[in-house]
Amino acid sequence: MTAALIDLADTLVADFDPADFLYRVTEHCMDLLDIGDAGVMLAAADGPLRLVAATSEQVRLVELFEPDAREGPCFTAYHEAAPVDHTMVVPSSRWPDFSARAHLAGYRSVHASPIRLREDTIGALNLFRRVPGPLPDADQHLARALADATAISLLQQTTLDHHRTLNMQLQQALNTRTVIEQAKGYLTSHHSIDPDTAFHRLRAYARSHRIRLADLARDVIDGTVALPPSTTEDTPLTKDSTQDPPDPAR
Incomplete structure (x- = not known):
């Protein structure tokens, strides 16, 4: 904590x-x-x-x-x-x-x-x-x-x-989220993986290479960075993986 x-x-x-x-x-x-x-x-x-x-x-x-x-x-x-x-x-x-x-x-x-x-x-x-x-x-x-x-x-x-306001910071977060979602979609389509795994790969690559998540997402979309097709760290962040999936009939 x-x-x-x-x-x-x-x-x-x-x-x-x-x-x-x-x-x-x-x-x-x-x-x-x-x-x-x-x-x-x-x-x-x-x-x-x-x-x-x-x-x-x-x-x-x-x-x-x-x-x-x-x-x-x-x-x-x-x-x-x-x-x-x-x-x-x-x-x-x-x-x-x-x-x-x-x-x-x-x-x-x-x-x-x-x-x-x-x-x-x-x-x-x-x-x-x-x-x-x-x-x-x-x-x-x-x-x-x-x-x-x-x-x-x-x-x-x-x-x-003094010229950087809270509104600008929040708008930046909203804009970069869009870029990150586009990169997730690109990886999902080109690597045949689910969105959670795609995001996990983005985060893992950004951290291991010490680059900003938003910058990596833009590079992936532009084709200047190619993430490896698979990694040993592909487990998405979850605490409920052992639980039964929800009943679709409910």
């Missing part, structure tokens, strides 16, 4: 990469909390809530539904600036469409914590579980700490350059 908070606080560098930082947030959530997947949603100034990081393709598809439908626990946590616990019951009286989609994807509950610093709420940290019921109290407190650390780290970046 200490290492995670220190990592999230170490952002006052000239080459700060918002996209990579937000993916690290989700990875720390996976390591420290009793969850199956995690996602981060952020909103630029006066802009809509957007998904900027997710631990799997499965949760990404569920998360993308919320901003478009303007409903769901994550959307509510952001707009009410308060944590939300929700158990996916089908049929559900609250957020029925979101609950049905999440339940079909194998999720049984979700905890959403606002990413905020004092009065400034800039997004939501979304924690999906494959078991029903609220997130344990200890994990809720830790999720709050991770969300607060994320807000502080993003907001303190403005001290590096």
